[in-house]
Amino acid sequence: MMKVTIMTSMKAVLIHAFGGPDVLRYEDVAMPAIGPDEVLVRVSAIGINPPDWYLRDGYRALPPEWRPKVDFPIILGTDISGTVEGVGHNVTGFSVGDEVYSMVRFFSVAESRAYAEYVAVPATELALKPQGIDHIHAAAAPMSLLTAWQFLVDVGHSRPNPLQAEPHRPVPLEGRRVLINGAAGGVGHLAVQVAKLKGAHVTAVASGRNEALLRELGADVFIDYTQNDSTTIRDLDLVVDAVGGPATARFLQTLKPGGALFPVYPLGFAEADEAARLGLTVSTTQVRSHGGQLAELAPLLDDRRIRVVIDSTFPLSAAREAHERAEKGHIQGKIVLIP
Numbered sequence: 273m274m275k276v277t278i279m280t281s282m283k284a285v286l287i288h289a290f291g292g293p294d295v296l297r298y299e300d301v302a303m304p305a306i307g308p309d310e311v312l313v314r315v316s317a318i319g320i321n322p323p324d325w326y327l328r329d330g331y332r333a334l335p336p337e338w339r340p341k342v343d344f345p346i347i348l349g350t351d352i353s354g355t356v357e358g359v360g361h362n363v364t365g366f367s368v369g370d371e372v373y374s375m376v377r378f379f380s381v382a383e384s385r386a387y388a389e390y391v392a393v394p395a396t397e398l399a400l401k402p403q404g405i406d407h408i409h410a411a412a413a414p415m416s417l418l419t420a421w422q423f424l425v426d427v428g429h430s431r432p433n434p435l436q437a438e439p440h441r442p443v444p445l446e447g448r449r450v451l452i453n454g455a456a457g458g459v460g461h462l463a464v465q466v467a468k469l470k471g472a473h474v475t476a477v478a479s480g481r482n483e484a485l486l487r488e489l490g491a492d493v494f495i496d497y498t499q500n501d502s503t504t505i506r507d508l509d510l511v512v513d514a515v516g517g518p519a520t521a522r523f524l525q526t527l528k529p530g531g532a533l534f535p536v537y538p539l540g541f542a543e544a545d546e547a548a549r550l551g552l553t554v555s556t557t558q559v560r561s562h563g564g565q566l567a568e569l570a571p572l573l574d575d576r577r578i579r580v581v582i583d584s585t586f587p588l589s590a591a592r593e594a595h596e597r598a599e600k601g602h603i604q605g606k607i608v609l610i611p
C-alpha cells in the first residue's frame with residue numbers, strides 16, 4: 273500500500289517583536305491552509321523589499337497613529353516564485369505542478385507571509401512564472417516590477433490613493449526625456465527598462481559603480497550622483513525618484529512646465545505649492561498585488577526585454593544576514609532568499 277505523508281509543519285522566518293535584523297527567527301510553524309480561492313505554493317525563492325524591513329522595524333518612519341497594530345508572531349515578505357502544490361475548489365486557472373510567481377497580499381500589513389517554505393496565495397495575485405528565467409530571478413521581480421509598471425504604464429486598480437486626493441496617472445513616455453533617480457536599486461533598474469521599452473530617452477542617476485550595468489540596461493545618459501549634481505539638468509518631461517523622501521523636491525527645477533515628478537517614496541514631500549506654481553504634477557501611488565499584470569509582464573521577462581539583476585542571495589535561514597546586507601544600502605538590483 274502506498275504511504276502518503278502529509279506535512280503539517282514547515283520552516284519560516286518570523287518576528288515576535290519589532291526591531292533590527294536580530295529579531296528575525298527561523299522556526300517551525302504550521303503549514304498554511306488554503307481557502308477556496310487560493311493556491312498553495314511550494315516556494316523556491318523569495319524576493320525581499322523595503323516594506324519587509326519597514327514592517328520588521330514597526331514602520332518607525334510613520335507617525336505613531338499610522339503605525340500598524342499587529343498580532344505577533346508575524347511572517348514577513350511578499351514576493352515569491354515556486355510550484356503549485358494545491359488549489360482551492362474555486363480556482364480554475366492553475367494546476368498542481370505549475371510554476372508560478374506572485375506579490376502576495378500587498379498592501380495588507382503582516383498577511384503576506386512569504387518568508388516561508390509554503391505560502392497560500394489568492395489566485396488573482398498569481399501568474400505563471402516566465403519560463404525563460406529561474407525562480408531566483410522570478411521571485412526578485414514582482415514588487416519592484418509592479419511598482420515600475422503601475423507608476424509608469426498602468427496603475428491597474430481603482431482603489432483610493434491614501435497619499436493624495438487624485439488618482440495616480442502615468443504620463444506618455446514615447447520620445448519623452450525621463451530621469452530615474454536611484455536607478456540601480458530594485459525599482460530603479462526596472463523603471464529604467466520600462467521607460468526605455470516605452471520609447472523614452474532615459475537618464476539614470478546612481479553611484480558610479482553602476483554605470484556599465486545601467487548603460488547595458490538601456491540608459492542613454494548616466495549621472496554618478498557622488499561626483500555630479502543630478503539636478504542641474506533641465507527640460508525633463510518626467511522624474512521618477514526611486515529614492516524619494518524630502519529631498520525629492522530638488523528635482524522640480526529639472527522639469528519643464530507640464531512635466532511630472534513621481535516620488536516612489538513620497539513621505540516628506542512638502543513643496544506642493546511650488547510644484548503648482550511651476551505648472552508641474554507631483555504624483556505617487558502605492559503598489560498593489562496584481563496577477564493579471566504579472567501575466568502581462570511574464571513575456572517581457574521571458575525573453576529578457578526586461579532583465580532582473582540580482583544583488584545577492586541568502587538561504588532563508590540567513591534572512592538576518594540578508595536584512596543586514598540591505599541595511600548597508602547601495603543595493604544593485606535585488607536580494608533573494610532561498611528556502
Ligand SMILES: NC(=O)c1ccc[n+]([C@@H]2O[C@H](COP(=O)([O-])OP(=O)(O)OC[C@H]3O[C@@H](n4cnc5c(N)ncnc54)[C@H](OP(=O)(O)O)[C@@H]3O)[C@@H](O)[C@H]2O)c1
Binds near residue numbers: 454479
Ligand atoms: N510607492 C510604492 O508602492 C513603493 C513600492 C516599492 C518601493 N517603494 C519605495 O521606493 C524606494 C526604493 O525601493 P527599492 O526597492 O528600489 O530600494 P533599493 O533596492 O534599496 O534601491 C535604492 C537605490 O537607491 C540608490 N541610492 C541611494 N541613495 C541615493 C541617492 N542619493 N541618489 C541616487 N541613488 C541613491 C542606492 O544605490 P547607490 O547609492 O549605490 O546608487 C540603491 O540602488 C524605497 O524607499 C521603497 O520603500 C515604494
